[in-house]
Amino acid sequence: MADTALTAPPRSPLSHYADRLAAATRTSQGAVRLAELPFLAQVNVRLDAKGGAADAVGLALGLQLPLEPNTAIRAGESTALWLGPDEWLVVGPPGSERDLETRIRAAVGEEPVSVTDVSAQRTTLLVSGPGARDLLAHGCALDLHPRAFGTGRCAQTTLGRTQVVLVARDEPGAGFWVLVRSSFAGYLTDWLLDAATEYV
Known part of the structure; x- marks a missing residue:
């Protein structure tokens, strides 16, 4: 017998945050840009x-x-x-x-x-813009100054009490990847949105 079950397309852990991430980017007037890079x-x-x-x-x-x-x-x-x-x-x-x-x-x-x-274990948040380092520094114990954590650096660390892999992208203005476990992605996104309010 043929399998007739429909398979739903994959859904990212942060798909329901897309509008809030876009709104935070707009209201910060480019100082901080937040987006999910799903399914890497x-x-x-x-x-x-x-x-x-x-x-x-x-x-x-x-x-x-x-x-x-x-x-x-x-x-x-x-x-x-x-x-x-x-x-x-x-x-x-x-x-x-x-x-x-x-x-x-x-x-x-x-x-x-x-x-x-x-x-499937993690999703990726992109944090960029002139205020990206300051935003991340609010909840990360690493020294994120460009001399200590410049382009091409990565580290397993915590951000807002969440374990992440943090990557300083090597393209000009590309910002940071924050690779976070899917089960903590919502919590960390709420934390980032809250911390980003000072740029509004």
């Missing part, structure tokens, strides 16, 4: 950074895995984030998770490696 591909990679697998993955992705702690490297539409001495998060455009995972697995061959699609 996110593939967690664990391997020995000193082995041949790291180079093989870099060649397969056209993107070297960063070896310096708390750095991010972008090439094309993909970004690799250093999460630990043997752990990275590869972020790509929506829908590319299967391709990223397949390319990584094919590249490493028999090398010991863990490759896990964690795309």
Whole structure:
């Protein structure tokens, strides 16, 4: 018997916040821009950074895995984030998770490696504009001054008491990615909207 059940299109954890995020951006007159970047591909990679697998993955992705702690490297539409001495998060455009995972697995061959699609685990908030650093500094213990956390930096930290991966984007004026677990995304978005009221 044929399966006739309809499959609903995926819905982002913050789809019902779209109007509020857009309104906050408008009322701050560009000082702070908030938006969700839903469904980014996110593939967690664990391997020995000193082995041949790291180079093989870099060649397969056209993107070297960063070896310096708390750095991010972008090439094309993909970004690799250093999460630990043997752990990275590869972020790509929506829908590319299967391709990223397949390319990584094919590249490493028999090398010991863990490759896990964690795309559904988190959503991404984009925080940009001239006031972005100040807004994030309200709830983050990291020193976010550009000398300490400039473009191309990333860190696992807390923001408004929520665990996040914070990324300083490497394009001029691109702001920050805040990767947050889907179950905490609403709480963190409410926190950001509240903290952004001083820019209105």
